[in-house]
Amino acid sequence: MATAAGxxxxxxxxxxxxxxxxxGTPMPDWASVPGVADVSAGEERHxxxxxxxxxxxxxxxxxxxxxxxxxGPDAGWHIKGPLVDGGRTELGWPLGDGQAVPDQVRxxxxxxxxxxxxxxxRIVNDRTAYALRDAAGGVVAEFVDDRVRATDLRAxxxxxxxxxxxxxxxxxxxxHDAFFAEITRIALASGARNAxxxxxxxxxxxx
Numbered sequence: 001m002a003t004a005a006g007x008x009x010x011x012x013x014x015x016x017x018x019x020x021x022x023x024g025t026p027m028p029d030w031a032s033v034p035g036v037a038d039v040s041a042g043e044e045r046h047x048x049x050x051x052x053x054x055x056x057x058x059x060x061x062x063x064x065x066x067x068x069x070x071x072g073p074d075a076g077w078h079i080k081g082p083l084v085d086g087g088r089t090e091l092g093w094p095l096g097d098g099q100a101v102p103d104q105v106r107x108x109x110x111x112x113x114x115x116x117x118x119x120x121x122r123i124v125n126d127r128t129a130y131a132l133r134d135a136a137g138g139v140v141a142e143f144v145d146d147r148v149r150a151t152d153l154r155a156x157x158x159x160x161x162x163x164x165x166x167x168x169x170x171x172x173x174x175x176h177d178a179f180f181a182e183i184t185r186i187a188l189a190s191g192a193r194n195a196x197x198x199x200x201x202x203x204x205x206x207x
Contacts, residue, residue, distance in 0.1 A: 009091040009104065014080065016167040017180050019192035023162045027145060028190040030132050033182050035173050036140055040131040047071040047125040051201050052101060054115040062112045065201050066105060070095065072127070077105050083198075086176070121204040123150045131169070138171025141179075150204035159204060164192055 030039050049069035053059045059066060063082030069075055074092055081089040096102055101117050109117075126147045132140045144165045151158050166183050173179050188194075197203035 013087045015087040018195035019164045025191045028186045036132045037135040042128040045072045045127040049123045051121045052117040053120040058113040139169030
């Protein structure tokens, strides 16, 4: 069995809002959002992720995703748990050696399944990331402009689309609902549309 360096995963809560956009849709003026003082320069990232599931897609049925992703500041193995109270718990481990699912990841997945895992989808994402910062320099949120190419590996179907994501950062306001309401107002006025799928993986699978 494969192993990944370290036995304790990094843990975070992912709270985000997604939008569908056409390619080349101009980025809104996020500095007009209350609490956002400035926006960083864009950082280009090339992300390449393979998602895994059982033959009966037990993890997807439970709202869980497991992937191996290269590129970006959090390259590694990730488990995203089910959506609870507007957020998903994300666990992360280093890439380690090889492509096989590491023992530590399998151990965390045991609450949902102990069946063998096989590649489910590949998602390649050319991302431009921006930090939305408050007056003290704290990151209120991260905005990403994604150009996505996905392959449903089991159905041999390819899909491509563009989307925006806003994920809350360490300096996010206490009133998440009001913040996302303003983000949504500005995004829709700028040409974005409400997301047609709950996640990139769901969209890769035609859901």
